Amino acid sequence: MKRAEIVKPNDPLVISEIPIPDPAANGVVIKIRYSGVCHSDVNQWTNERDYGDRVGRYTDNPQYKLPIVPGHEISGILHSLGETCCTELKIGDRVVVYPWLGCGECGYCNEDNTPLCEHRNNILGFGKSSGGYASHIAVGDAKFVIKLPDSVSLDFACMLPCSGLTTYNAVTNAKDTVERAMRYKGKSSILIVGAGGLGLWCIGMAKQVLPKTTRIVVADIKKSKLDVAKKYGPSETVLWDSASLKQDIVERTSEAGGFDAVLDFVNSKITAEIAQECLGIGGIHVMVGLYGGGANISLPKIPLRTQRIQGVLTGTVRQLKEVLKLCETGKIRAPPLTYYKLEDVMEAMTLVKNGEMTGRGIIKFE
Template sequence: MKAWAVVENGKPLQEIELPTPEPQGDEVLLEVTHAGVCHSDLHIWEGEYDLGARGKLRMADRGLSLPLAMGHEIVGRVAKWGPGAEGRVKAGDVRLVFPWVGCGTCARCAAEEENMCAVRPRALGVYQHGGYATHVLATHWKHLVPIEGLDPALAATYACSGVTVFSAIRKLMPLGAEEFVVVVGAGGLGLQAIAILRALGHRAICAVDLDPAKLEAATAQGASATVQAGEDTAKRILAACGGPVMAVMDLVNGSATAAAAFDALGKGGKLVQVGLFGGEMRVPLPLMPIKALTIQGSYVGSLPELRELVGLAQQGQVPPIPVSQEPFEKADWALNRLREGKVTGRIILTAG
């Protein structure tokens, strides 16, 4: 199979030939038709995460090896399958692929929380080849989600940006429809968060970003207030929301955004940290119990959450985010556009 792969960290993606997998057991081989370009791909491409004073977390230390075809927002057509998938799929089925797979046998995996597997994480596009390729191997037929009635380019985004913010929103709830939810970052995840909050009936949404163009996109998506980030971001959030807030979703999660998010919280408020920008957070410890605050991380989402989100989208409840489509041959260009902050919504790589 052909792949557009990371061969050396920080260097341009290369078009290479890889062996086409032969599905075994419950596995299913798909021809990739659509693959989203996600901000997480930048960290994989760079080869490390910034841990602030603790230094760097190298992707190699997490078990990543090169060359690697990235891409975890994948839609494809079923081509072949192992004997365990017989009768579960048929040739030509178009499916969204759940990429956040684990060992398949631990308690977390048995509970359909494979994204939380600590035994042997095997996420597509991270630990094994993903969607920046002509073919991808789904590790189990149950990971294939039907998307009838949806634009496959848009549906691809639900496998990461969609299910990631859906899972984070669930951690913020319950919350009244008129209680502000602050969404830090108005890129692909931020716009998806606004769309899903609107789908769930939420009406008070404040988007925060450095880029005025992205804030305009957030308003178009349904944000009821916007804040341009700066040195006094927390004060601007308080002004826009009429005071301290009960819910902040930080989709950037850098040192500056984390501090501003914390300072904007009201008593009993919750900060859910999603992004992987990096750095560290210093928290005044007495304020944690005095204000009864919660800080919680949220890592992508589960297979049941993805199925639920796709169901909402199929019912027409989730407004689409902006997507642009480019051929796989422009994968490196697309990655660099994202790195330069020049993408509104999502770039989706497509097969010619």
Template sequence: MKALCWEGVNQLAIERVPDPRIQNAHDVIVKVRYTVTCGSDLHLLGGYVPAMEAGDVIGHEFMGEIVEVGPEVTKHQVGDRVVVVSFIGCGTCWYCDNDLWSLCDNTNTNPGITQGLWGSDPGGIFGYSHAMGGFMGSHAEYVRVPFADHGAFTVPEEVDDLSALFVSDGVPTGWMGAHLGGVGPGDTVAVWGAGGVGQMAARAAMLLGAEQVVVIDRIPERLAMTENHIGAETLDYSSTDIGAELRERTGGRGPDVCIEAVGQESHTTGPAYLYDQVKQQLRLENDRPIAIREAIMACRKGGSVFALGVFAGLSDKFPLGALMNKGLTLRGAQQHGQRYVPMLLDRLARGEISTSHLATHVMSLDEGPRGYDMFKNKQDGCVRAVFRP
């Protein structure tokens, strides 16, 4: 089958790879209808995530049709239209039982790598390096889905394919940031990043009762999309002092909840960007933590900061003093999608959440390298490049 493969730093190519097959009684094989780029994939492309090998199939957000079912699968059958959560959960370990699905004890087949990096191993994820299990990714014609009764969800008839696609990762990730970040009625919430995850975090905050939601970015098309499709307020950090503006809007306190939805390659207009970019390129630090620094500094005393963006290792100049002395709660996680997807599909069917606007560029899988170039460089207003295998 055809697949989009990582061949080296900033190098992608369409290759022929072996078709997936049932390996475990709980597997299904999904024929991919749509698969989409994610900001965290850019960290793979730039070489910031360890344990990538030439020829690895990338991609972790997808939906499609089940074409083969393992003998112990009970919830699905051939022909089902499903969306698949990017993180793989076994459904039986302590973490899955406690709805901490991305921390599954049984799905990362290479736990030693992340145990050395982070002290323990999270669950496996499709197409995201051998450190995260080495699973074949979704930018392909077919994908093997382990533990399908727990990770694949039937799409309601009212929800079209393109809308369902983003429930694979972007929508539950954003919802998790607002939910576990503690957003409640009457809160002011600030979200750093107006990409797909940032927009979904903003929408989740609104549905959870936030009184004021402000999304921060510098790309005009993304800011306009956030205002028009999400209904949140926006700020352009390249033209205003974000900390001062947020204090002005909150009676001098700052936001109750700050959600960072950018990750390890965040950007700014000041000297901190040059400092972090040079150190990151020289591999003197893994991550550019500009947005999470700003979120911590902007958050009100006693507030909550949630890190949704992907970070891989060590960051310099982390404001630990501000975190401690302001009495902040700092949380972060990869998405616990299985916890949220059924509820999110229902909300999508009722029209409470809209996602199809994120698919700014839909193209064939053969155009994958060009799609990633547009996505990475934010050309032609690209928010997400979607591929049709």
């Protein structure tokens, strides 16, 4: 099998060849067809993430060892089954992989809530477990592998366990608040911050999950990304250009009474501060992005306006199955896709790092 490894931070990934792995007793091996290039992969490559009060490095964790094969957005064909694997899956099935495995022993993992596991040391493509920048991958437990509906393509599916699932979780976290606004005010509105891959997913998810008349506004710093977003049917787009003062952007973005929900897929200092200024009474601010930094937010304003801040990190296996059912209808559109060979993955990672990727980049295996 062929794979791409991060051997040294900021160096080009190294292509290597190793034997195809054998499946664990209760696990499977997937022949990968598509693997998404996520910003988290880039963070591993640069070996740093801004936590606001400090810059953390992946290699500071003693359980994180280089070289590592990144990639956690994986779809493909079931290649082999473990000898005691108890599953309805069959060799040759088209499948998608849930990568957020957790420790497998705590109460959260036992209740299908691995994003809350305190020992997330076994995520595919991070630290311990090799990921999707490879022609094959071993998944230790078949319960994390889901058969695809016939109507869902493999390239579309590879993005669902991360960007699709995350945006669905963000929208469903805002759903009760938005529905309450609709009941009491007769109208509802949301602001989506960021028109990249996640933001484009979010437009489609919101149109299917939230009340049909919900006003959906999308903001971004790049007009080119907003032009793409308009094709996905938001109510309005707004440019947050760097030349404008923050208060000018707030005034240009806000509506009477404020938004019922802000879903921030950037989550930087400036986007968090603008989001709070644009949020209405009783609104929810869903923080998703991992841009980094800290923000100056009025703390008394949150209880005085009965607002809520909710962090979202991926989702559960159950939610991924719900996403697949939603996508089976054909009403959720994928972001624009750009395909790369494994040997050209550095081109995709560089575009993601510089914020220049339109839609999503994915690795295509023959």
